[in-house]
Structure formats: C-alpha cells, structure tokens
Amino acid sequence: MLEALDAGEVRRWVAACVQSLDAHRAGIDRINVFPVADGDTGSNLLDTLRAALEALLRAPTAERVDAGAAFGVAARGALAGARGNSGVIASQLLRGMAAALRGVDAVTGPDLVAALRSGARMAAAAVSEPAPGTMLSVLDAAATAVGDDLHGVAVAAASAAAEALRRTPEQLPVLAEAGVVDAGGRGVVVLLDALVAVVAERPAALAAAAQARADELGTSLVTAREGGSDLYGYEVMYLLHDTDDPAADRLRDELDRLGDCVSVVGDGDGLWTVHVHCNDIGAAIEAGIDAGRPRRIRVARFADTTPAEPQRYSRDRAVVAAVRGEDLAELFVAEGVAVLRVGAAEPDPYALLEVITGTAAAHVTVLPGDTGLMSVADEAAIRAVAGGQDVVVVPCASPVQALAAIAVHDPRRRSGDDVVAMAEAAAATRRGEVVVAEADGITWVGPCAAGDVLGFADGEVVLIEPGPAGPEALTRAAVGVVERMLAAGGELVTAVVGQTAPAGLTEAVARHLRQERPDADLATHRGGQTDSVVLFGVE
Template sequence: MLEALDAGEVRRWAAACVESLDAHRALIDRINVFPVADGDTGSNLLHTLRAALEALLRAPSADRSTAGAALTVLAKGAVTGARGNSGVIASQLLRGMAEAAWSAPVVDAGVLAAALAQGSRRAHAAVSEPAPGTMLTVLAAAARGSGDSLHDVALNAARAAAAALDETPAQLPVLAEAGVVDAGGRGVVVLLDALVAVIAGEPVSTTAARVDGVPRPPDTAVVAAREGGSELYGYEVMYLLEDASAESADRLRRALEDLGDSVSVAGDGDALWTVHVHCNDIGGAIEAGIDAGRPRRIRVARFADAVPDGPARYVRERAVVAPVRGDDLADLFLAEGVAVLRVDDGLPPTPYELLQVITGTGAAHVTVLPGHPDLTATADEAAARAVAAGQDVVVVPCASPVQALAALAVHDPRRRAGDDVVAMAEAAAATRRGEVVVADADAITWIGPCAQGDVLGFADGEVVLIEPGPATPDAVSRAAVGVVDRMLAAGGELVTALLGASAPDTLADALAEHLRLTRPEADLAVHRAGQGDAVLVLGLE
C-alpha cells in the first residue's frame, strides 16, 4: 500500500485512467442524456486524459521529476486536448490538483485531500451555469473525502463520489426518466477508482459491466450530436486561447454567455485557456476570442451534420486520407482526390484531428497514408478509433510523402478494397526515400560528427553524407546529387524530388543536369512541395 505518490505513480495513475476510460467509454457514451441525449461524454473524457498522458510521456524528465511537476504537465496537456464539457471539467480537476501539489515532491494524504478540493473548485469555476446532479456534484462529494492515510483519502473520495453518482437521478428528473446516472459523474468515479487501484497496488479493473447506477435496458439510449446544451443552438465552437489574462477570460466568458450556452473558459494557470460554447453566431464566438487573446486550433461542428450510426451514414464506398506537411504538397494530394489534413511542421496533429478527417469523408472504407514516421502512430490511433465506431480503415505503412505519392499512383477504387490496399502498400514499400536537411544543432551521426548549419543527406532514414555548412545553394546541390547517386547505385528508373520551402531556386536545374549527364536513363519528376522540415525529399522507384 502506497503512503505517497511520486512522479512515477502519478504517471501510472494517468495511464490507469486512460486504460479504464477506454474500457468504459462506450457505455458512458450510451447513458449521456442531460440536458439532451448524447454519445460523446466517454469519448471526450478518454480523449482529454489521453492528451494529458501523452503530454506527460513527451515532457523532458526535468519537467516531471516530482509529483507536483507531473500533475502540472498532466493538467496542461488536458487543457490543450480537452474535448466537450466533460473534458474541460476533467482538465480543471487536474489543474486544481496541480495547483495544490505544485511544490510537493510527493502527494501524501494531506496533499491529496487538498488537491481534490482545489480540483473541485476549479471545475466549478469553469462552468458558467453549474447544475445539480452532474459531474460537478460528484466531484464536490469526492472533495469532501478525508482520511489518515493516502489510501483512506482516495477510497473515501471514491466511495463518496459513487454515492453521489447514485443520487444524481433524484436531482435531475431527465436522468430518473431515462433510468441512468449522470455520464460525466460516472467518468469521475472511473478516475477515482483507478487512483485507489494504483495506491493499493492492485490491477485496474476495466470491466464495464456496471456503468449505470440504475439498471435499465441496454438499448434505450438515444444518440444525438451534442454533449449538453439547448437544441436552440446549432454549432459547437471550441478553441485554445493564448496570451489572455484572467480578466480577459472573464470578459470572454460573459460575451459567450450572451451568444449561447454550454459555456466554459478554463485555463492551465499559464495564460492558456480552452474555450467551449454552443451557439449560432460562429463568427461572434471567434471574434470574442480575438478580443481576449490569440485563438488557435479553432474547431467548429454543426450538430445537424452528425453522422448517424450504421451503414446509412456512409455516402460513398472509398476514400484516401493523408496528413500532409507543406501547402503545395497538400494541393498536390488534393488534386488527386485525397482528403488532406494540413500539418504544421512544429505542431503534430492529434489523433482526434485526423479522426475528424477520416469520418468526414463519409466513406465506408478509408485508406490512410501517414507519409512520415512521426505521423504513423497518430494515424494508427485515429484508425483504431474509427474502426471501433464501425468504419473500415487501413493505414498503409509509408515513412515519406514520396512513398505516399507512390501508393496513390497505383490506387484504383474499382479494385476490391483489400486488393487495392495491398497494391498501395507494395508500391510504398518499393519506393526508396531520401532527404536533404540542414542540421539545427551539433550532433554525432553514424558517419561522424556534424555541426549546426551542415547539410545532411539521408537515404532510407540513415545519414549517408555530410556537406560542411553553411547551407549555400551549391552545398545543398552537392548534397542532393550525392544522395541521388547513392540511391541510384542499387538501380531505379524514376526520381521524384519534392522541394521544401527553403530549397534554392537552382536546385531543380542542378538535379536535372546531373541526371542528364550521369544517368540519362532515369526520369526526374520535380514538385514544389513547401515542407519546412526538409530542404529536399527524394523518392526512387
């Protein structure tokens, strides 16, 4: 039995929350009936906690060395990745816990009790019109738990939350009428049960057998397109808000309350806020954010566009989806009929963002071309979520946009879906890849040390040459032809060159002239792609 949570135990709790929410997601989604029936609460909580865990796993070890620091990273990740009202409330629970424990190397009984209390206060403050019998009610009950040991505090909080959850139908007639407890409150109990299990050193129970606090038939849930709010409002608007003071956030909250409902403006304590509102005036909601700070990651959903369950939700048979770096390259994919997610060089997409593109195709079968090693895991997770919802999605392994283009070149929607995927995968695997990049720091490579500003040539993911900096047009051209020569040494007929945003104007001509003199049998296809992470991307078929 643990007497205190250190940074490692905080991480284990976050992972246990994700594991348990993943198991309970579907049934939590099914019992969401307040204020209108919905199918997203479990999914939104899972997405939010998964974003928090990912932030913690990616953070430098120095930033998560204590329990308080780890909770702070979790809270910031949750605020950034919050989805829906329930996700915003969960992010504020973590923020309050982090504030209470920020200076603590470990979380003991006293710190945990204070953390739960502060988390409840933060969650209440984030909601413009709290209602009894909801997630906030369950959090408030958990915050009143106490005890002499860490386990006692957590266990009493979980028991108090479960008791409050069972009372929610008496507080909200719509819950009693449907024969269910509050979905968000059930999510809170899942999080606290996971905490008790981690402290006790027991495996996290992921059984989803009793999600309802009140028995009911399993098929009575009505799935709609919103998580809370009046049906008078047709749109959900969410965005992150940077560079905003607390006073500006308060003004924004009041402005959004005049525009709609389900308003929440919740911060991470460091001038970053997540904003949520249901409204009809999309422009007004965004303009209010511009007045308060700097909005980004703006997401707008129209409830009327919600896709129904079952085969009827698919409007076409096949689609191809690709996350793409570089506006010009995105245009190239779009011209081929691909549904594109535009990816910023310094801001990788979340699985949820890619999932929106996948489901937005309305296709029964979707092939995803990640086109970069860093995007493969994101594509796999987004595909898994889409498959769980009934869509047939396959990720074709491709570690470079040239491999994605090669797969796209053989795509034939007239073939059987399985045969088409095999053909695309074979084309991608048969395409060798190369890159020319400028080193942004001193480093040690497989072929020796490089200095910042040197030009590096890669073939199939390995450094094969180093051209001393600075990265002049001549240096870049020498590196480019050097990589091409090494790749062609094993044979090949078609060289594809994708020019990055920083590629010199002379690079394409230099490649063409070199191939004309040394490899006249090889064809060259050059495209202005505009990617920022590589001066040049090469493909060889």
C-alpha cells in the first residue's frame, strides 16, 4: 500500500486512467445523452488523458522531478489535447490538482484532499452554466473525501463519486428518461477507481475494480445511442493564444449568445482551450479571432456517423515475459509466451516495448522475471498504454512466480479475470534461492564472507553454508532452503536449475522430499541462469 504518490506514481496513475478509459470507452459513449447525445464522452476523455500521458512521457526529467510538477505537466498536456466538454473539464480537474500540489514532492492523504477540492473548483469554473447531475456533481462529491492516509482518501473519494453518480438520473430528467447515469460522471468514477488501484499497488485491480463498479451500478449503464442535438448541430473547439483574461471573458459571453456547453479555460501560462456547441461555425471562430489567435480548430457535426476504427490488432491477448537465462526463456516460449531474453547488462525498456507491441495483441500481460525487471516492465507498459494497448504488469519477484502465473493462464477467460487469476497465482507462490556471496556482509542470520553459500526464502537470508562453494555446500544449502520453505506448508516444489548447479543437486532435494515430505511433489526445469545456483518455488 502506497503511503504517498511520487512523480513516478503520478505517471502510473495517468497511464492507469488511459488503460481503464480505453476498456470502458464504448460503454461510456453508449450512455452519453447530456448535454448532447453525441456518443463521444468516453472517447473524448480517453483522448484527453492520452494527451496528458504523452506530455508526461515527453517532458524533460527536470519538469517532473516531484509529484506537483508531474501533475502540472499532465494538466498542460490534457488542456492542449482536450476533446469535448468532458475533456476540458478533466483538464481543469488536473490543473486544479496541480495548483494545490505545486512544490509537493510526494502526495499524502491530506495533500490529495486539498488537490481534489481544488480540482473540483477549477472544473466547475470551466463551465459557463453548470447543471446538477453531471460530472461536476460527481467531482464535487469526490472532493468531500477526508482522511489522513492516502488509501483511505482515495477509497472515500471513489465511493462518494459512485454514490453521486447513482443520483444523477434524479437530478437530470433527460438521464431518467433514457434510463442511464451521466456519462461524464461515469468517467470520473473510472479515473478514481484507477487511482485506488494504483495506491493499493494492485495492477490487476484495474479491470476487476472497474467491472465491479459497473456491476454495482447495474444495467442502467447501458442504453441505445440516440441522435444529434435538436438545438445545435456542431461542436467547435480550438486553442487560443495571445489573449488575456478580459478578452477571454468577452469571448465566453459571445459564445454563450451563439450556443451552449461553452467553456473558455486557460492553463495559467498563456494557452486557452475553447469549446462550444453551436450552429454558426463561422461566428464561433470569428469570435476567437477577435479575442486572440486560434489554432488547431476542430469542427464536428453531431449528425455525422463516426466511422469505425480500423482493426489495429490481429489477436485478442498475449503474455510477455522478461527473463534471464536461455533455457528459462525457451521454457516460456514453449508455453506460448513472447519473451525478452535479458543478458548481464541492464535491459532497455524500449526492448521490452518492442516485444509487447510486436505481439499485435489488444491485451497484454507482462511477467517480469525478477524484482530487478519490475521497473523496466512498468516503463514499457506505460509507453504501450500511451500507444493504445491494454497492458498489465503482474508483479513477479522470481521466475518461479512467473511460471506459476503461466500455469493458470487461460485465454478463454475474460482478460480481466485471467489477469486476476495469474496475479493471485504469482502472489501465492513462495520463492527461494541459493547463491554464492560475492563479498563479505551482514545478514539476518549472521555475517557472511565472500564465497559462502547463501540460502534465501522470500527475499531474506535463512541459512549460510561456509565456503568454499563446492558441490556438497551447494547441495546442503538447497536442501536446507526447501526444508525451511515447506515448514509453512506446500504441496508442489518447483526447482529452476542454474548453470553453476552441481550434478546431483536436484536428486538430493528429491530424496529429502521422499523421506521427510512425501506429500510434496518436485518439478525440475533447466533454467540456465547465471545469477543463482538454483531457484525454488513452493505452492
């Protein structure tokens, strides 16, 4: 459980928002009946958050050294890439959060409370005529969350938002008539659910939490898509430069006379985003010219049918693993896994990204082979998500945990359910290891010298066999590690044998099991890894 969000975690949250919105885009679009039934709220929110993530990925390191700075970069990216009224509101939510967090290194519970309140206020200020029962109502409810710990505040905000979303049909007759909740408010709940998942450090919780929320809200989330607006037939958006606050106020008044759903909002640094639903496109653009210098002008006609997206992916899902050891890599390949073979040098996230995108799969589960590969997997996943793929990293501290995840992988299940099953299998597998100490040191069980044999269980040294690291010392250590791990129970021991393992090591482990634990089975694989003599997994 995270106690605070640093700049890296802020970026993970934005990536999680993109991932979750991508999964729920079609459902949100289907229930979009207010302020106009244009069926694009989910798509607009997704495009806006993708712009925020792209800005974070492209920003120089100096611009995202702390959490507050990272929020600022995301807010500027969201504003520049905002789509639709919902996208503008989302950009202002991020801008308000950034303003409250300016100079904050890591976001704690009280920081998040202040950020949500600031974000809700700035989002409300972006709409010229706010109405109850919209995403602004849901944001206001989320901003009532209080607490001292980060997780508690995130959960409280998500729960309050979900409750406010349920009430939106009571506040807007058009929602009640259509039998739906507000589409923009649904998007807010998706964003907050993603925040809860990131704070809880449960990557697989994204799909599970989102599906649970959808089930909880019931069938009222689905309705047939309706036609265009009877009053205003066009949506006009553009970015505005070379203007000031008085000119922006005059522009807002002029657009209010031309149409509705007006927002004229700035990033505080000279860039403004303009949005209006109207019939007179030329007048809306001319008003922008009078106020400043418009660019990136976009016009959409509500009556037009959006063409279907071309199929980007040739398969539904894939599993990718990053592992050390040629034999271990072949073991994963035999199970149908796309593999990045990691050598002695630190791997490049872009190499793993190439493997992920090379699968041509819409949904990809990534299994890092050890804790040293987790950051590489996270970085590659964030960049793949920014490109439109649905990528989830299942935490694996050892190849034996990745093997356990693969053992339960079932492509016939829904992707979210399959990821949950793989994550649970990995987490339930205890890991052990036998290595040779490279230098003198102090461990939990006493001092060790270079050349001693160390036995690990779940990341902690549990035994030391004095060197030199000959066959007998290595074998005793392997048997000792298995014995200690099985003291807590277990039915299956998996051994992954490294290049330096002596002959007879696994046979000695098998004899020990037959004599002392006949109820436990042994599965042996040749891994070929050079950084450990043998790896063990107990399930």
